[in-house]
Amino acid sequence: MTDYSTLKEMGISSFELISRFSLRREHDRDVLKVYYLRPITSLRPHSQKFTFARPRNSIPGQSRHSQAWQQLSDCSPVLQQALDELKQLTGTSEQPLSPKQELLQDLQHLENVVEAKLAEIREKIEQLN
Template sequence: MTDYSTLKEMGISSFELISRFSLRREHDRDVLKVYYLRPLTSLRPHSQKFTFARPRQAIPGQSRHSQAWKDLLDCSPVLQQALQELRQLTGSDCDNQPLAAKDALLRDLSHLEKVVAAKLAEIREQVERLGPQASA
């Protein structure tokens, strides 16, 4: 049994509510997203995002787009430990198993549509609460 000290340091405390996690790379950062099992009516977030900077290595600029450059970049030791603890908690590896590029894009698009629809509904509700006003 582990005490999940790395996850605690990251501010995660509801270990029993973690359902899955994903990891992606954005430029020179690793982005870990942890998803929770929460009721739809919960005011607590359904996910948390953590960003880890990748270390920079001093190599010539023309080599920075090569495979050797990608191999030099190791992820943060804190991220490695967090991933190990998350694997223990969920019993699985990252949620982002190799997906076809098209499937991944469609999933991202669907998620974005849901987020935009929810934000639009929220703004409309705020406008309705303001009541009728004379426009200028």
């Protein structure tokens, strides 16, 4: 049994309520999102987002768009430890996404963000009337 020290340091304490997690890459950072099982009426957040900067490596400019660049820019050790703990908690073994799956996941995330923002703006417009 692990004490989930990395997750505790990140401010996560309700381990039994974690339902799933997702990881995506945004430019030069990794974004980890942890989802909780909470009632719809709960005032506590249904998810938490954590951002981790990717380490920068000093390599020639012409190599930065190559496969070697992708391999050099590993994720944060803290993120890796958090992922290991989350995998233990949720009983999942994350498989690497194919480029197509990664793009589809990014597209879904963008659609969700846009839909939420549109709903927020519509609600503000309704409040003006």
